[in-house]
Amino acid sequence: MHLGPDQPPLLVDAITAGGGRLTGLNDADAVVWTGAPSDFPTLPTQVRWVQLPSAGVESWFQSGVVDADSDRVWTSAAGAYADSVAEHALALLFAGVRALPGQLAATSWDQAGFGAQVRTLRGSLVAIVGCGGIGRALIPLLSAVGAHTLAVTRSGRPIPGAVETLPAERTAEVWGRAHHVVLGAPATGQTKYLLGASELAQMKSTAWVVNIARGSLIDTDALVEALTEGRIGGAALDVTEPEPLPDGHPLWTLPNAIITPHVANPPSALAPAFAQHVSDNVSRFARGQALAAIIDPASGY
Incomplete structure (x- = not known):
């Protein structure tokens, strides 16, 4: 060898x-x-x-x-690397749902303002699109805080711990159903811009999308537009397109965007x-x- x-x-x-x-x-x-x-x-x-x-x-x-x-x-x-990346995905989702970035940056007490933004994962339905090793490691972490998982895989074979598993050809069903979405799919010709303007338009107004897979899964321009207009709760991205994310890019300053520099692993x-x-x-x-x-x-x- x-x-x-x-x-x-x-x-x-x-x-x-x-x-x-x-x-x-x-x-x-x-x-x-x-x-x-x-x-x-x-x-x-x-x-x-x-x-x-x-x-x-x-x-x-x-x-x-x-x-x-x-x-x-x-x-x-x-x-x-599934366990480490799953841990980071949960941290990003928590940070978004709990409105942590704004609170950590705050320099004055605003209980009413932040209180209106803070939500819980308990009882929510989190769709993991591309539920491979990372998704399987993330499911018990979500379960521990009372969240439920809707898994999407290529085959659609049941994933342990998920309340439902859908095949890839039924991915379109998850955008409107899920309270939040985690992207874990591989980067292929079929998954480029998996989440674009049409999909973002179907998501709940409080939904957060977490991407710990590849930046090409999201149409960045469409995402920036949706975040700017407040049409979804927010986006937490460890990977971006382009990558590295250039200085001055809107995602750096949007209050409902969280960027980590590809450090989930x-x-x-x-x-x-x-x-x-x-x-x-x-x-x-x-x-x-x-x-x-x-x-x-x-x-x-």
Whole structure:
């Protein structure tokens, strides 16, 4: 098994713990890659599995790294960072629903003004559109505060803990039903501007939208218009389009927008989580078991 181009000790230990043995690339039957798509090498024909370091894989498709025409198995880090990102999603939703940004910035007592803005998640219906690993980790957190979850997945198979699960082709039903929406879908041609002017127009006037997936899921111009006119409660975004969000962009100053700079998966949590994911997959590979987070070239994720 080849680890490259960097060989951090944490990943070396993870591979060993999973039952793998490090080799040079030419002798490897599997590769754990730590670099960018631009650094990716030409693989020997005997490589049967490649572990990529990111949960989102659109850049690996755009660069032509993922080979859809071979029998080689590709896996992403999808799910590895779910707990950390779910925690951030809940924090963003709480911040919006509880009107925390304005209160934290306030320099005078305004109980009546802020009291009118503060709401609760208890009893609310939160739609998770793209309910993968992050969504599954978020459901029990929402349940703990008394919120209910409406899950949307590609297949529509029931998700544990969700009061209802819909297939992707029924996504249009959630915008008007949900009290709040969390976007967790992958970035593909089918999900670009998943939330646009039409969808925003259907949302409740108090609804918050949280995006912890990819900025391209939201039509930013349509969102700015909806926020400016107060047609939804607000938006809390850890990812944006464009990204980084430029200085002077309206989203920085709108009172019903919360921006965090793509830190839902902080560096302190990233390396250990990826190492555990690698160790688990190396163990699966060694035992001939199905790998976690297999990429489907036909779907683009």
